[in-house]
Amino acid sequence: MDALHLLEAQRLERQTELDSAKSKIERNQLGQFATPSLLATSMLEQAKRFLPIGKPIRFLDPAIGTGAFYSALLRVFPNDQIAAARGYEIDPHYGEAARLLWRDRRTEIVIGDFTQAPPPEQDDDKYNLVICNPPYVRHHHLLAEAKKRLQAQTAQIIHMRLSGLAGLYVYFIGIAHAWLQEDGIAGWLIPSEFMDVNYGSAVRQYLTAQVTLLEIHRFDPEEVQFDDALVSSVIVWFRKRKPRPNHEVRFSLGGSIDTPRLHQHVSLETLRQERKWTRFPKRPVRTARSIEPRFRDLFEIKRGIATGANDFFIVDTQRIRQYELPSAFLTPILPSPRYLESDEVLADPNGSPLLKRPLWLLNCDLPEDEVAENYPALWHYFQLGAAQGIKDGYLCRHRTVWYAQDKRTPSPFLCTYMGxxxxxxxxxxxxxxxxxxxxxxxxxxxxxxxxxxLAQALADRPELKHTIWYSLQNIAVEKLVDEGRVYGGGLYKLEPKELGNLPVGELFDWQQEFLPSIPRQVPLF
Ligand SMILES: C[S@@+](CC[C@H](N)C(=O)[O-])C[C@H]1O[C@@H](n2cnc3c(N)ncnc32)[C@H](O)[C@@H]1O
Structure with missing residues (x-):
């Protein structure tokens, strides 16, 4: 084994030790999931193809960890081609170990927050190869102050206001723009979410307007990349140069980076109009149809009730008896789909669902003093919840009374939100x-x-319920998946807006009479 492979073996050993010294929660907070060695090597090999032969490399990894990419850089490029290398690592736990591992090399490892480091002013001092697996820290783990600062920084650098829902990795991309040399190459290993979700639109705009997007390789959600992170990942390559108008981007899917299962070239023009990029390379480019009824023209879709603490607010008969919870504050609620055996929920003459283990939602919007005075048993139960910290949970503390639930009426049709x-x-x-x-x-x-x-028709002709239900069940899987989003491990999600957007032109044969009589212009994007 040569010296560099030996170092890589040592690094991997160290990585395992360092990871196991931390809890999963701690690692989640800073997005600490290392890039598999083989993947890091493939990315560096790919970078080699994008860079002019023999060009001196100035390498930057803004979230270096123990240095998976740096190690691959050393193995893939000749030593004398590496002009500079720098990495940032916020956590000394990994940063110090990286410093020790690479102490004999010319890399500079800064232990600190990349997003707060001042970028070089001169283009020559910037980097022509930025490769990064940034921390996948979700937006709700970012403190409000930090989010504000990050938004201001990205607005200044890439002139875009990022949505408050964007995860930390999006800010990394925006901020790293200031570190990349003109004509430099960037390779990002990031969650594929940005390709479909609303907060990703700024990233999609950046990739289609400010840089030349070269390639997006998406790993098949069923072949999850990281053992311990359930996200589907993509590798995004771009060059810091304004794109040519007729530029085309290569989208690939599955297999390995070098030999993907599928690939397709998509024009920038198409990408600018398409808001779901995960349809490539599997599905054809969509043509715009301006007048076509959508699911939302027939139905209103609303997500079910988020209680903030299901274990506390959703109760069974035993709990009701134990705490003598008053029936006036209990509404029947469906169990999670896992426990719903049949897709048809039948009811007794009172409208209560016929389920093996009936459940109720505890919902009360009376002020605390009134509950304390008039409903001592319920008050006692709420006190228990408060003592358990439920009152201080995100949803509960944003309510006027912490135990009052959103108002939702029962709906005749439902769809599972993910599966x-x-x-x-x-x-x-x-x-x-x-x-x-x-x-x-x-x-x-x-x-x-x-x-x-439709509601009126259902009241007049109850048999229509089944007709509608059958046609809902017969919606082709691809159509739903097309609108929804897919996560690692093949987990699919469908947001209300996404279901609402489903074109229903040819789906239902009963629909014509229930559509608004003048077809309206449906915004496509
Ligand atoms: C997904 S890991 C990738 C580590 C390594 N580059 C690799 O590919 O194996 C992200 C790393 O970024 C670090 N990190 C998180 N926030 C950071 C920040 N604001 N500045 C610099 N590093 C950060 C984490 O501690 C973690 O080591």
């Missing part, structure tokens, strides 16, 4: 439920409320 394809349900990750009961639904479902005309 995985499973063989016994004809591989459709989403289940459509017909609900005859007055049970409301928790937020693992989408409520599907018929529009006014």
């Amino acid at each position: 995985r394809p499973s063989n016994d349900r004809a591989a459709n990750p989403f289940r459509f439920i017909l609900n005859h009961s007055r049970a409301v639904a928790p937020n693992v479902y989408l409520n599907i409320y018929p529009n006014q005309m």
Whole structure:
């Protein structure tokens, strides 16, 4: 084994020790998931193809960890081609270890926050190869102050205001723009989410307007890259140069970076109009159809109730008895889809769902003093919740009274909000439920409320319920997946807006009479 491979073996050993000295929660907070060695090497080999032969390399990894990419850089490029190398690492736990590992090399490892480091002023002092697996820290783990600062910085650097929902990795890309030389190459290993979600639109705009996007390789969600992070990942390559108007981007999927399972070239023009980039390279470019009814023209879709603490607010018969919870504050609620055996929820004459283990939502909007005075048993239960810290949870503390739930009426149709394809349900990750009961639904479902005309028709012709339900169940899986988003491990999610956006032109044969009579212009993007 040569010296560099030996060093890599030592690094991997050290990485395992360092990872196991931390809890998963701690590692999540700073997005500490190392890049597999083989993947880091493939990325550096790919970088080699984008850079002019023999060009001196100024390498930067803004989130270096123990140096997976730096190690690969040393193995892939000749030593005399590496003019400079620098890495940032916020956590000394990894940073000090990296310094020790690479002490005999010319890399400079700065222990500190990359997002707060001042970028070089002169282009020559910047970097022509930025490779990074940035921390996947979700927006709700970013402190409000930090978010504000990051937003201001990216606005200044790439002239874009990033959504408050953007994770830390998005700010890394924006900020690193100031560190990249003109014509320099950047390779980012990031979650694929930005390709589909609303907060990703700024990233998509950046990639199609400010730099020349070269390639996006998406790993197949079923071949998850990181053992311990359930995200589907992409590698995004771009050059810091304004794109030519007729530029095309290579999208690839699955397999390995070198030999992907599928690939396709997509024009920038198409990318600028398409808001779901994960459709490439699997599906054809969409053509704009201006007048086509959408699901939202027939139904209103609302996510189910987010209680803030299901274990506390969703109670079974035993708990009701134990704490003598008053029935006036209990509404039947559906269990999570896992426990819902049938897709048709039948009801007793009172409208209560016929379920093996009925559940109720505890919901009260009376002020605390009134509950204390008039409902001592309920008050006692709320006191227990407060003592457990439920009152201080994110959702509860933003309510006028912490135990009052969102108002949602029961809906006759529901769809599961997320799921995985499973063989016994004809591989459709989403289940459509017909609900005859007055049970409301928790937020693992989408409520599907018929529009006014349809609701009236259902009241007049109850048999229509089944017709509608059958056609919902028959929506082709690809159509739903096309609108929804996919996460690592093949987990699919469908937001209300996404379901609402589903074109229903050819889906339902019963729909014509319930659509608004003058077809309206449907905004496409
Ligand atoms: C996804 S890991 C990647 C580590 C390494 N580059 C690799 O590929 O294996 C991200 C690293 O960024 C570090 N990090 C998190 N926030 C940072 C920040 N603001 N500045 C610099 N490093 C940061 C984490 O501690 C973690 O080691």
